Amino acid sequence: MSRVVVVDDHPVFRKGLIALLRAEGYDVVAEASDGLEAVAVAAAERPDVVLMDLSMPMRDGFEATARITAANPNIKVVVITLFDDEASVVQALEAGASAYVSKQADPEQITGAVEAVVSGAMWLGAGVARPALSPAITETLPGRLTARETTIADLLSRGLTNPMIAERLCLSTKTVANYVSAVILKLGAADRAEAARIVREARRHRSS
Numbered sequence: 001m002s003r004v005v006v007v008d009d010h011p012v013f014r015k016g017l018i019a020l021l022r023a024e025g026y027d028v029v030a031e032a033s034d035g036l037e038a039v040a041v042a043a044a045e046r047p048d049v050v051l052m053d054l055s056m057p058m059r060d061g062f063e064a065t066a067r068i069t070a071a072n073p074n075i076k077v078v079v080i081t082l083f084d085d086e087a088s089v090v091q092a093l094e095a096g097a098s099a100y101v102s103k104q105a106d107p108e109q110i111t112g113a114v115e116a117v118v119s120g121a122m123w124l125g126a127g128v129a130r131p132a133l134s135p136a137i138t139e140t141l142p143g144r145l146t147a148r149e150t151t152i153a154d155l156l157s158r159g160l161t162n163p164m165i166a167e168r169l170c171l172s173t174k175t176v177a178n179y180v181s182a183v184i185l186k187l188g189a190a191d192r193a194e195a196a197r198i199v200r201e202a203r204r205h206r207s208s
Helices: 011-023 035-045 061-071 086-095 107-118 147-157 162-169 173-186 192-207
Strands: 003-007 027-032 049-052 076-081 099-102
Touching (some): 035 049, 035 061, 049 061, 049 107, 076 107, 107 173, 147 173, 147 192, 173 192
Parallel strands (some): 003 027, 003 049
16 A cells, blocks of 8 residues: 655645545555655655645745655655646756646546556656656656656557456556656657557567
8 A cells, every 4th residue: 555645835725636646555654744745754654655736835835845755765656736837847846856737637647646656657647738848857868768668658659548457468558648647758749649659669660
């Protein structure tokens, strides 16, 4: 069971996240209401995942994320915020966040982001700006896709839908969606169609 810390300065929203995560089987071990407290709690509890708001007193979520991931790279940070602009996404990823989700997202998007980072993938939620990867972000990503991501990228490029990929690989559709999100992010694509085009072009280049 993954251990989670929830950080948000709005008590009602924070309690709602905690209830959602516990209903999905996650072990919420602590909560914090500002960035300074978040850093201290993460150091004490050493959770698997931290859900991090950005706009908070004492220390904002960007600085808290940077401090947490610098101290313990094994902790995955899922940013959940009202900011969905490209600059905020880039800054959060450069600080070390592994996922970025809007507070207006469906609960499935939030739990999907947590599941993705636990499995080692990255995640950008629906409606969140998808920036071109800067060198600073690229350095934080693997130099290439993992073996599983490569397989899924290949099937994606051949026009298979998520349910079709899931059936072929004996995975859940939700797990495939997480991998597809990671592929899109690592390839710097805007969406699955562009990711598929990038993979097809790479395949043609290798065969030429």
